[in-house]
Amino acid sequence: MSWEKAETRRRLIENGRRIDGRGPEDIRPLRFDVRVLKNANGSALVEYGATKVLAAVYGPRDPGTKSIALPNRAVLRCRYHMAPFSTHERKNPAPSRREIELSKVIREALEPAVITEAFPRTAIDIFIEVLNADGGTRTAGITAASLALADAGIPMRDLVAGIAVGKVEGTLVLDINEEEDMYGEADMPIAVMPGLGQITLIQLNGVLMEEEIWRAVELGMKGARIVYEAQKEALRKRYSSAVE
Amino acid sequence: MSITPVDIPVIPVLKRNAILNLLSRSARIDGRSPGDVRGIEIALGVIPNANGSAHVRLGLTQVIAGVKAEIGTPFQDTPNMGNLIVSAEFVPLASPTFEPGPPDERAIELARVIDRSLRDVRAIDLEKLAIIPGRKVWNIFVDIYVIDHDGNLIDASSIATLASLMTAAIPKVQVNQEKGDLTIDRSSLEPLPIRKKVLTATVAKIGDYLVADPSLEEETVADALITIAFSEDGAITGIQKSGMGAFKYEHLRKAMELAKQAQKAYLSKTLEYVESYLKSKASQELKV
Amino acid sequence: MSSIPAHQGSAIYVKHRDIVLPGDLVASGSVSVERYPYAYCIDGKCYSSVIGVAEERGENAIRIVPLEGFYNPQEEDIVIGVVEEVGITSAILDIRAPYKGILPASEIVGKQYNPAQDPLINYVTPGDIYLAKIERFDLTRDPLLSLKGKDLGRAVDGIIIEVVPTRVPRIIGKKRSMLEILVKETQCQIVPAANGRILIRGCPSGDHEAIAINAIKIIENAPYIQGLTEKIREYLVVEKVRRGLVMGEG
Numbered sequence: 001m002s003w004e005k006a007e008t009r010r011r012l013i014e015n016g017r018r019i020d021g022r023g024p025e026d027i028r029p030l031r032f033d034v035r036v037l038k039n040a041n042g043s044a045l046v047e048y049g050a051t052k053v054l055a056a057v058y059g060p061r062d063p064g065t066k067s068i069a070l071p072n073r074a075v076l077r078c079r080y081h082m083a084p085f086s087t088h089e090r091k092n093p094a095p096s097r098r099e100i101e102l103s104k105v106i107r108e109a110l111e112p113a114v115i116t117e118a119f120p121r122t123a124i125d126i127f128i129e130v131l132n133a134d135g136g137t138r139t140a141g142i143t144a145a146s147l148a149l150a151d152a153g154i155p156m157r158d159l160v161a162g163i164a165v166g167k168v169e170g171t172l173v174l175d176i177n178e179e180e181d182m183y184g185e186a187d188m189p190i191a192v193m194p195g196l197g198q199i200t201l202i203q204l205n206g207v208l209m210e211e212e213i214w215r216a217v218e219l220g221m222k223g224a225r226i227v228y229e230a231q232k233e234a235l236r237k238r239y240s241s242a243v244e
Numbered sequence: 245m246s247i248t249p250v251d252i253p254v255i256p257v258l259k260r261n262a263i264l265n266l267l268s269r270s271a272r273i274d275g276r277s278p279g280d281v282r283g284i285e286i287a288l289g290v291i292p293n294a295n296g297s298a299h300v301r302l303g304l305t306q307v308i309a310g311v312k313a314e315i316g317t318p319f320q321d322t323p324n325m326g327n328l329i330v331s332a333e334f335v336p337l338a339s340p341t342f343e344p345g346p347p348d349e350r351a352i353e354l355a356r357v358i359d360r361s362l363r364d365v366r367a368i369d370l371e372k373l374a375i376i377p378g379r380k381v382w383n384i385f386v387d388i389y390v391i392d393h394d395g396n397l398i399d400a401s402s403i404a405t406l407a408s409l410m411t412a413a414i415p416k417v418q419v420n421q422e423k424g425d426l427t428i429d430r431s432s433l434e435p436l437p438i439r440k441k442v443l444t445a446t447v448a449k450i451g452d453y454l455v456a457d458p459s460l461e462e463e464t465v466a467d468a469l470i471t472i473a474f475s476e477d478g479a480i481t482g483i484q485k486s487g488m489g490a491f492k493y494e495h496l497r498k499a500m501e502l503a504k505q506a507q508k509a510y511l512s513k514t515l516e517y518v519e520s521y522l523k524s525k526a527s528q529e530l531k532v
Numbered sequence: 533m534s535s536i537p538a539h540q541g542s543a544i545y546v547k548h549r550d551i552v553l554p555g556d557l558v559a560s561g562s563v564s565v566e567r568y569p570y571a572y573c574i575d576g577k578c579y580s581s582v583i584g585v586a587e588e589r590g591e592n593a594i595r596i597v598p599l600e601g602f603y604n605p606q607e608e609d610i611v612i613g614v615v616e617e618v619g620i621t622s623a624i625l626d627i628r629a630p631y632k633g634i635l636p637a638s639e640i641v642g643k644q645y646n647p648a649q650d651p652l653i654n655y656v657t658p659g660d661i662y663l664a665k666i667e668r669f670d671l672t673r674d675p676l677l678s679l680k681g682k683d684l685g686r687a688v689d690g691i692i693i694e695v696v697p698t699r700v701p702r703i704i705g706k707k708r709s710m711l712e713i714l715v716k717e718t719q720c721q722i723v724p725a726a727n728g729r730i731l732i733r734g735c736p737s738g739d740h741e742a743i744a745i746n747a748i749k750i751i752e753n754a755p756y757i758q759g760l761t762e763k764i765r766e767y768l769v770v771e772k773v774r775r776g777l778v779m780g781e782g
Contacts, residue, residue, distance in 0.1 A: 041602065042600075059630065060630035061630055062632065067250070068247055068250055070248065070250055071672070075247055075248035076247070076248050077245050078245065078246045079246070098356070100352050101349065101352055101356050103349070104246040104350075104353055104486075105484075105485075105486075107246040107248070108485070108486060108487060108488055112468075112488060115569045115572065115581055116248075117569075118568070119630050120671045120672070121671075122630040122631070150553070150554050150582070150600075151600060152600065152601065153582055153583070153599075153600035153602060153698075154601070155554070155569040155570060156554040156555070156582075157554075157555065157572065157579065157581060158554060158555030159553070159554050188483070193490065193555065195555040195556075195557065195579070197493065198490035198492060199491045199493065200485075200490045202470070202485045202496070203483055203484050204484075205364060206364045206481075207364055207475075207479050207481050209479055209480070213500070217493065221493070232553050236551060236553065239551050
């Protein structure tokens with residue numbers, strides 16, 4: 001509704017502080033929990049502020065149908081889906097074109113990480129459910145899926161860490177929330193394997209000049225490194241008592 | 245659910261090695277340099293029932309884009325703006341790997357990437373497409389029809405989209421103030437309000453090498469692709485990485501250089517064909 | 533814990549019993565790193581690919597042992613499989629792996645088997661449990677099972693419990709020391725299979741069986757601590773007293 005838009009048109013960034021009080025390079029409070037589901041082979045619940053995403057992994061397992069199996073590697077089957085109650089207005093549960101695109105883009109962000117050649121003729125199923133959406137859901141989904149894959153014992157070249165960079169009122173900001181995404185000038189989700197310096201997802205929604213692109217990518221890679229450390233911490237925490 | 249593609253033609257290892265070998269000497273199998281784009285041909289106004297249309301050949305890839313303008317009601321949250329809706333279909337006859345049925349994820353991705361590249365930079369002035377604000381607006385549908393796949397469908401589709409929009413014509417509409425209805429004058433046509441000319445440029449990464457406007461063979465052996473959308477003033481209006489591989493930061497920087505050059509080549513060809521078409525149409529009308 | 537020695541020009545970045553995570557750099561240069569796919573090397577650097585524990589394997593050699601995960605079939609392993617499907621010439625078994633185990637009819641019925649005269653379903657039912665050996669496995673086909681071997685065959689009694697497959701070596705222990713304690717103290721027959729299934733049968737009582745299961749679960753969840761074998765022995769003795777299975781020592 002346009003009247004709503006006019007009302008929220010207060011400043012998105014004022015005196016270097018964003019609407020939620022963060023500085024431009026501050027990430028929201030991160031909370032990562034692993035092994036949160038009983039049935040899935042691996043699972044993780046990931047929170048970036050109010051964005052809450054659950055990921056579960058099954059496999060490697062029999063694909064169920066020979067027609068999708070590959071003779072020399074496992075196939076990944078990835079579903080990104082938003083729960084109907086996750087958004088401000090109830091979201092129709094049927095897969096939208098956006099969810100179809102994001103399922104592809106997320107699968108392609110995880111493909112370079114999973115050592116699929118070790119499990120020919122199998123399928124690895126990755127399910128990402130957005131429980132509450134407040135910006136950066138696909139990058140939180142990638143972060144959660146990496147944790148779930150590690151939890152399932154599926155060999156990976158590195159964890160994949162995701163974060164979204166935005167531009168609000170002329171300033172580049174890290175880890176955008178919903179409002180910054182909707183009313184800002186640009187939104188750049190990025191996912192990285194930080195140990196290898198490989199960018200596995202990068203998209204731009206909005207308009208940036210070339211010089212801003214590089215600053216945004218650098219900011220994103222810096223942010224991804226922070227997410228990566230938090231992922232490792234969450235995994236280590238489970239096993240810190242495993243070895244004396 | 246997105247599944248690792250299993251229908252990709254198996255490229256023999258020898259072929260990939262041959263391609264890499266050539267690239268190490270900055271050569272490609274079709275004789276191009278890494279930064280060269282293929283030959284472009286654009287036929288305009290080929291679909292008489294559409295408001296605008298373009299049949300693009302980019303090398304052997306062929307795409308037709310058709311523009312249909314319809315009067316409808318605006319979306320709730322943008323009552324004073326018309327709408328641009330971009331869709332794409334990978335028609336089954338275009339490739340042995342395309343199957344009939346609902347649009348597959350690649351077609352959806354392509355349409356959304358082109359849509360976003362135009363939307364955020366406001367390439368079309370949608371406010372000028374409001375007829376009766378809050379009640380009646382122009383809805384502009386661009387339907388991208390891929391009819392022959394020899395690689396780089398997105399750049400071919402982007403060229404077809406821009407060319408068809410630039411040569412589209414919609415009837416003038418008069419609003420009758422007392423009766424509140426519309427008079428559509430189909431004999432009096434006007435162009436769409438285009439503010440920015442946006443085109444995508446795609447670069448493929450094969451090993452450590454980068455090539456612009458990849459052919460189908462190059463796409464098949466590539467680790468990953470990056471598509472960058474530019475408006476004619478050099479602003480970047482979209483980025484999409486696709487494919488199952490990854491890019492290092494240095495690769496991205498190099499890809500940007502190749503993409504900028506490719507987009508310039510696409511733009512100059514597109515403008516050449518569009519200007520020639522509009523000129524010949526104008527002189528035809530004068531004769532009548 | 534001191535660092536593990538490496539040869540000139542190489543380096544090992546982990547210590548014995550360090551926890552490693554996917555993407556952790558564990559070694560560089562000529563170090564021998566076992567074993568793929570739990571670790572991988574690229575451009576002279578080796579990384580862990582799983583949540584695991586690094587172990588010293590001698591000079592200039594380390595091994596990454598996964599802490600989580602499914603069973604990855606290996607030839608010669610003993611596995612416990614559950615029949616899922618009975619075909620004409622073979623039965624298909626779930627072996628808790630990404631691949632199903634194939635048990636040929638000739639293994640079940642014998643060399644003279646004629647499928648036309650005597651359907652395999654007369655001999656095998658879905659749900660049957662078999663202790664089998666992986667005779668052949670390569671990545672182009674599903675694992676082929678065999679019943680040729682001591683104590684292999686259909687399990688007719690007892691219960692099966694499941695543990696994380698990578699814990700099975702700890703349940704057996706160095707030189708079978710842990711397994712011997714379990715068997716001695718519980719008086720049950722305990723058969724741990726490589727695929728994380730353990731057959732427990734012939735226990736003197738339900739209590740004995742319960743104690744055996746609990747002890748196994750403790751080992752599964754226990755840290756890589758020193759003296760685990762002794763701790764388990766203690767647990768078993770105390771539990772038996774608590775349940776009145778033996779007279780206490782006061």
